[in-house]
């Protein structure tokens with residue numbers, strides 16, 4: 429028996445009217461538990477749209493504070509939030525958008541120590557981190573715990589997204605075996621990013637989460653979707669499970685979670701795609 | 703005799719290899735290793751992953767793997783979350 433309040437029926441009416449969603453699908457979304465790692469460029473649109481969609485439990489984790497240079501793309505935060513913890517600013521906007529949901533706030537960094545405990549409470553984990561160590565550890569933890577992990581990345585005028593469903597397709601390490609060498613990775617301010625890319629890729633990640641919760645459609649499993657904003661082209665790169673993957677391969681060499689000592693942020697000035 | 707050598711030279715000179723790079727056709731006028739091709743495109747091997755004909759190519763093989771006619775090469779980048 430589906431029990432919606434009158435307000436919920438109106439709030440989610442454009443979902444409920446879709447035959448593929450309906451009342452049952454909306455219930456699945458309302459019961460969904462999603463952890464968004466980072467409330468920056470990607471995390472902002474992901475969390476914003478998932479809150480709007482009514483994802484019942486939305487975990488947000490970030491240890492950073494809002495900086496003026498964030499506001500070009502991190503749409504959960506406003507000018508008045510400069511200096512505030514990002515999770516606090518994010519929680520306020522998410523609750524204002526939809527008081528119907530629980531926002532669980534973690535003002536910390538996700539590491540090998542707190543990872544397993546934190547992700548255990550969620551159905552889906554979303555990658556909105558710029559920290560390569562966090563991304564690799566999260567991938568490993570999701571493979572170990574069998575949790576789906578929706579990867580997203582943006583750089584300059586390019587972006588990419590892929591969904592990792594352990595046991596059903598390749599993981600992040602099947603493609604990127606380990607984080608880039610230290611030193612090959614200068615600061616993010618050097619690389620730059622067109623702010624709107626965070627929206628393009630973040631919304632794709634949020635779409636994947638909703639499809640997973642609904643059990644509808646084809647997920648980006650085994651398909652790395654790449655986006656070139658200048659050419660305005662999407663491309664799909666088929667990727668297979670790598671038998672020699674150190675975490676999900678035939679003879680895994682990673683048997684426990686380990687953090688990497690790496691600088692945060694992305695990549696050197698380089699031509700991303702043609 | 704002279705003519706034979708001449709035509710051999712021509713054959714040697716027109717090694718043309720057509721590959722697909724990031725989804726688009728590209729014609730190579732000489733033989734490239736994967737490493738050589740990356741450097742021609744100013745892509746540092748440290749920060750990319752290469753998928754060759756649908757399989758991830760181990761970094762150790764970048765130098766010894768030569769690009770052949772019909773190869774499909776995708777260069778995948780590390781990308782952050784826009785923090």
Ligand SMILES: [Zn+2]
Nearest residue numbers: 599602673676
């Ligand atoms: Zn793997």
